[in-house]
Amino acid sequence: MINFQYSRATDVADAILLLSAHPGAKLIAGGTNLIDLMKENVEEPSRLIDISRLPLRKIEETADGGLRIGALVPNSDLAYHPLIEQRYPLVASAILAGASAQLRNMASVGGNLMQRTRCAYFYDTATPCNKRTPGSGCSAIDGLNRNHAILGTSASCIATNPSDMSVALAALGARVHIAGPSGERTMALADFHRLPVDTPHIDTNLDIGEIITAIELPPRGFAHHYSYLKIRDRLSYAFALVSVAAALELEGNAISEARVALGGVAHKPWRSLEAETALRGQAATADHFSRAADLLLQGAQAYSHNSFKIELARRAIVRTLMQAANATPQSQAHKKIA
Amino acid sequence: MNAYVGTPTSRVDGRAKVTGTAKYAGEFTANGLVHGFVVAATIPRGRIARLDTSEALRVTGVLDVLTHTHRPPLADKDEAWMDEVAPDEGSPFRPLYDDNIKFNGQPIALVVAEDWETAKFAATLVHVEYQEGAFGTDLEAGRDKAIEVQGPHKPRGDAAGALAGAAVRHEADYFIPTEHHNPMELFATTVVWDGNGRITVYDKTQGVQNVHKYLCGVFGKKPDDIRVLSPYVGGAFGSGLRPQYQVVLATLGALALKRSVRVVLTRQQMYGLGHRPATIERVGLGAKPDGTLEAVAHEATAVTSRYEDFSRNDSGWAEQLYRSPNSRYSHKLVRLDVSTPCDMRAPGAASGVCALECAMDELAVALKLDPLELRLKCYSDRDQSEDLPYTSKQLRECYARGAEAFGWSKRNPTPRSMRDDKELVGWGMATGVWEALQMPVAVRIVLTANGHAEVYCAASDIGTGTYTIVAQVAADALGLPIESISVKLADSTLPQAPVEGGSWMAASSAHAVLGAAEDIRRELARLAKTMPASPLGGVDAADVILVDGTIAKAGDKGRAVSIADAMRYGKLERIEKHKLNHFAEDKSHARNTHSAVFAEVKIDEQLGVIRVTRVVSAVAAGRILNTKTGRSQIMGGVVWGIGMALHEETVTDHRFGRIMNANIAEYHIPVNADIHDIEVIFVEERDDRINALGVKGLGEIGIVGVPAAIANAVYHATGKRIRRFPITLDKLLA
Ligand SMILES: Cc1cc2nc3c(=O)[nH]c(=O)nc-3n(C[C@H](O)[C@H](O)[C@H](O)COP(=O)(O)OP(=O)(O)OC[C@H]3O[C@@H](n4cnc5c(N)ncnc54)[C@H](O)[C@@H]3O)c2cc1C
Numbered sequence A: 001m002i003n004f005q006y007s008r009a010t011d012v013a014d015a016i017l018l019l020s021a022h023p024g025a026k027l028i029a030g031g032t033n034l035i036d037l038m039k040e041n042v043e044e045p046s047r048l049i050d051i052s053r054l055p056l057r058k059i060e061e062t063a064d065g066g067l068r069i070g071a072l073v074p075n076s077d078l079a080y081h082p083l084i085e086q087r088y089p090l091v092a093s094a095i096l097a098g099a100s101a102q103l104r105n106m107a108s109v110g111g112n113l114m115q116r117t118r119c120a121y122f123y124d125t126a127t128p129c130n131k132r133t134p135g136s137g138c139s140a141i142d143g144l145n146r147n148h149a150i151l152g153t154s155a156s157c158i159a160t161n162p163s164d165m166s167v168a169l170a171a172l173g174a175r176v177h178i179a180g181p182s183g184e185r186t187m188a189l190a191d192f193h194r195l196p197v198d199t200p201h202i203d204t205n206l207d208i209g210e211i212i213t214a215i216e217l218p219p220r221g222f223a224h225h226y227s228y229l230k231i232r233d234r235l236s237y238a239f240a241l242v243s244v245a246a247a248l249e250l251e252g253n254a255i256s257e258a259r260v261a262l263g264g265v266a267h268k269p270w271r272s273l274e275a276e277t278a279l280r281g282q283a284a285t286a287d288h289f290s291r292a293a294d295l296l297l298q299g300a301q302a303y304s305h306n307s308f309k310i311e312l313a314r315r316a317i318v319r320t321l322m323q324a325a326n327a328t329p330q331s332q333a334h335k336k337i338a
Numbered sequence B: 001m002n003a004y005v006g007t008p009t010s011r012v013d014g015r016a017k018v019t020g021t022a023k024y025a026g027e028f029t030a031n032g033l034v035h036g037f038v039v040a041a042t043i044p045r046g047r048i049a050r051l052d053t054s055e056a057l058r059v060t061g062v063l064d065v066l067t068h069t070h071r072p073p074l075a076d077k078d079e080a081w082m083d084e085v086a087p088d089e090g091s092p093f094r095p096l097y098d099d100n101i102k103f104n105g106q107p108i109a110l111v112v113a114e115d116w117e118t119a120k121f122a123a124t125l126v127h128v129e130y131q132e133g134a135f136g137t138d139l140e141a142g143r144d145k146a147i148e149v150q151g152p153h154k155p156r157g158d159a160a161g162a163l164a165g166a167a168v169r170h171e172a173d174y175f176i177p178t179e180h181h182n183p184m185e186l187f188a189t190t191v192v193w194d195g196n197g198r199i200t201v202y203d204k205t206q207g208v209q210n211v212h213k214y215l216c217g218v219f220g221k222k223p224d225d226i227r228v229l230s231p232y233v234g235g236a237f238g239s240g241l242r243p244q245y246q247v248v249l250a251t252l253g254a255l256a257l258k259r260s261v262r263v264v265l266t267r268q269q270m271y272g273l274g275h276r277p278a279t280i281e282r283v284g285l286g287a288k289p290d291g292t293l294e295a296v297a298h299e300a301t302a303v304t305s306r307y308e309d310f311s312r313n314d315s316g317w318a319e320q321l322y323r324s325p326n327s328r329y330s331h332k333l334v335r336l337d338v339s340t341p342c343d344m345r346a347p348g349a350a351s352g353v354c355a356l357e358c359a360m361d362e363l364a365v366a367l368k369l370d371p372l373e374l375r376l377k378c379y380s381d382r383d384q385s386e387d388l389p390y391t392s393k394q395l396r397e398c399y400a401r402g403a404e405a406f407g408w409s410k411r412n413p414t415p416r417s418m419r420d421d422k423e424l425v426g427w428g429m430a431t432g433v434w435e436a437l438q439m440p441v442a443v444r445i446v447l448t449a450n451g452h453a454e455v456y457c458a459a460s461d462i463g464t465g466t467y468t469i470v471a472q473v474a475a476d477a478l479g480l481p482i483e484s485i486s487v488k489l490a491d492s493t494l495p496q497a498p499v500e501g502g503s504w505m506a507a508s509s510a511h512a513v514l515g516a517a518e519d520i521r522r523e524l525a526r527l528a529k530t531m532p533a534s535p536l537g538g539v540d541a542a543d544v545i546l547v548d549g550t551i552a553k554a555g556d557k558g559r560a561v562s563i564a565d566a567m568r569y570g571k572l573e574r575i576e577k578h579k580l581n582h583f584a585e586d587k588s589h590a591r592n593t594h595s596a597v598f599a600e601v602k603i604d605e606q607l608g609v610i611r612v613t614r615v616v617s618a619v620a621a622g623r624i625l626n627t628k629t630g631r632s633q634i635m636g637g638v639v640w641g642i643g644m645a646l647h648e649e650t651v652t653d654h655r656f657g658r659i660m661n662a663n664i665a666e667y668h669i670p671v672n673a674d675i676h677d678i679e680v681i682f683v684e685e686r687d688d689r690i691n692a693l694g695v696k697g698l699g700e701i702g703i704v705g706v707p708a709a710i711a712n713a714v715y716h717a718t719g720k721r722i723r724r725f726p727i728t729l730d731k732l733l734a
């Protein structure tokens, strides 16, 4: 870890000022990802701007019946908030599928969206990695890529986004509130994370000097038919090999609205409008779910060690949609897949 | 007599541990303590072409950067570096000795600074250029270059011929990956500079006297110049048997600066220490159609480093378990550019018996026999290598009790025949075996007139419960409440003990305590009998026992003298006895512990997610000194066995010769969610021959067989035989 300066932002405007004044500076919220990366010399910020005490910890209802969640709400508080539990249980479930209780207590909503890939080469400064050192090469493409992406990859990077929460937010159509030197703006979460293409070192569309202030959930919460299923190498405390967030609205057995997002398979939460459209108006059956899975996985490309992910994702999609349709969502506390 | 031995006595050090008063190696402090941070090599083989420390040295707070060209002298003879556990063949690793790089993660510099953060920062400013050499780290790629070393037993008969001619035959390779111990406590050493070249070393180690002797050799010091202590160890599992490099680096720092120095490794750096070697276990079994074995051929091909030949008994365990007229057990090594492997819980057996027991399951399938029935059919009452009977062997009873508790008789033998909703259910079993060893250990007991006893021994307690069993045995032998016993361990100045490992410490330390206590009893009996009007006057000294703080006639507590009175009469403040344990030389019997492990898995049929929902482990290991710590020991072994079956794997990118999951987020071990019902059964096993107490030891037996029982259950559930560990879901989906 290198030496760094430290300042505590007094408000959002101050944080933005500090960011512009110190190129090389980084925001720190819970620190659960950034500090890890600093210890590995992957991140070497010249200055940490501590935003953890900014007043961005509120969860408020919006005029249109949605929810606005401050960027510094701890992951645990969000997961156990009554409005989230009642109206957006998919978000609660996805958060509880991630990390450990201790980490969730520290981790912030903004930091969660910004967490970086767990690609082992990215973490190891002794190996080439385009994301860490642009132009140095991608060690994973011909290396250990069992955990890597099968969708939206490029010749320069095949890393996945590790966030569970983002997958649920993507499915629900959340928006990200951003403040920066040129004012405030919002962006669909679906547009927030980028595909690697030939700039894998840029994870998101957040501009330099900008800060996430909140995320906003639209009114529709899919509280009856939802499920978040995370498949991993042990039953808890591991990153997803594949995860699925599914949300349905049913009229009888017919699907009136469908949302499906995948985690662990791409550089961003993966959705397919085509797949979701195809589900609309159909009966909630395994066959239709299977067809949706095909559409979601269209164009999937496997590397030397991760071809299992395609079939695993297909099956996980069907299972999660089934859980959602049957209103038997995956519990994150049971030691068992429902 | 036995108020404590054989009971579920709570750990005497439990309170100190949970309240944080127990101090570990990296927690000791001293005036002017400074901190070292290790700079590790990032290539697996080559030379250091240039090592530039100038920028690091310019950092405020940095005191020195030690390297192979800038350090106090180190011994140049291999003998000095050969610790008690070093392999016989090879030249032990010497940290900061020269410019040679032998493995990735090798320490190449130590930055010493006023505080740890500064040292860590300055470490990023040490610039290294390498002259890289051609390297290899892949066992499978190097298999054809394997060299044969001494196998565990001499061959019997003609295994190859019998195998070729057998009516039913099973032959396969099983792959066990590299595994790391990952003890909770990081490796750490605090060297306290006592002045005049004398040092006190707080080290994370399984053997303080081993480290002491090693440091004296490496630094050319007199025994009195160095004292090594390791009062508490937060797990080691074999990784602390040999002195690890941080103890050398911290000592180098202290000698260079004439100050107290602490070096704590990072979790990542600990992957540069020893490991369970990746091993290909080739097992061939030949049988008659009725299941009688004709041949066992087991060949292990394991990784070692290029500088030391590390090998253990992987392949020889069938010799103890299964009757066969022909057998061949061999061991091969592939020398690679990695650090030397080391012992890791049940070294050899954990891997070798895993393969053997999977192979037995496959043979049972081929024979259409119940796997348990096959084991009973081949049951060996003798150790075939020396044709010896056992001091005791209640393995049959383990099978019976385990099977009954598990409900094995209800098993439908057909794979994929049992299910529970969306999950396939599989039941598998395996046998476990380990050695019952005992080593020379001495203790000193000091009994004071106030009825308090102190027991001193250099042995370590690595979390296994040595403090507690020593206290239990002493309390019973001296007839005192356990609260009146204090135990002092893990100080190199205390009576001799070998490293704590091999499951030998319980039996070895217990009998040293018994010996010293017996000397105390004799002295007290002598005193008591000579007291005026002694109620013990006419009693034979051999019939005098220590009980309830008194010296009494056995079977007649009424005829007693208090210890305090006897000592006062003898004008003794204290009685001090030092005793080396003694075990009668007996080559006429084999000594082993055994277990039968039964496992249930439930596997999501679509997704391949595996859960180990039940394990029953029935263990026969002589007398269990402490049923509580003993049970914990076996449970820990079972949990680890689950990890070995399903999770653990050190992953190396062989293009870089670098471990890529050197952290416990990505190196998976089981978490709570992976653990369900574990039942431990201690099968009664009287053993009057092995030692006075009939104790055999429990450290390793708990893990042996567990991975195989699970792998066999996975086969039974799915019909898929996974021979490459760990069994992850992608292998089931393939
Ligand atoms: C062992 C381990 C296991 C884990 N397992 C999982 C898992 O299974 N699933 C999962 O989803 N996550 C997992 N995590 C990751 C965890 O969710 C993230 O570390 C956490 O969400 C990050 O939040 P933070 O507040 O601590 O971020 P920090 O570490 O403080 O910051 C992370 C990044 O976000 C930036 N940032 C923070 N706040 C803002 C803001 N308001 N605006 C703009 N940028 C900002 C920082 O500059 C930094 O670059 C795991 C982490 C660990 C250490």
Ligand code: SF4
Pocket (backbone or CB within 6 Å): A117, A119, A120, A121, A122, A128, A129, A130, A131, A132, A137, A138, A139, A140, A141, A156, A157, A158, A159, A200
């Ligand atoms: S996949 Fe991306 S993060 Fe991983 S090595 Fe390649 S470029 Fe780096």
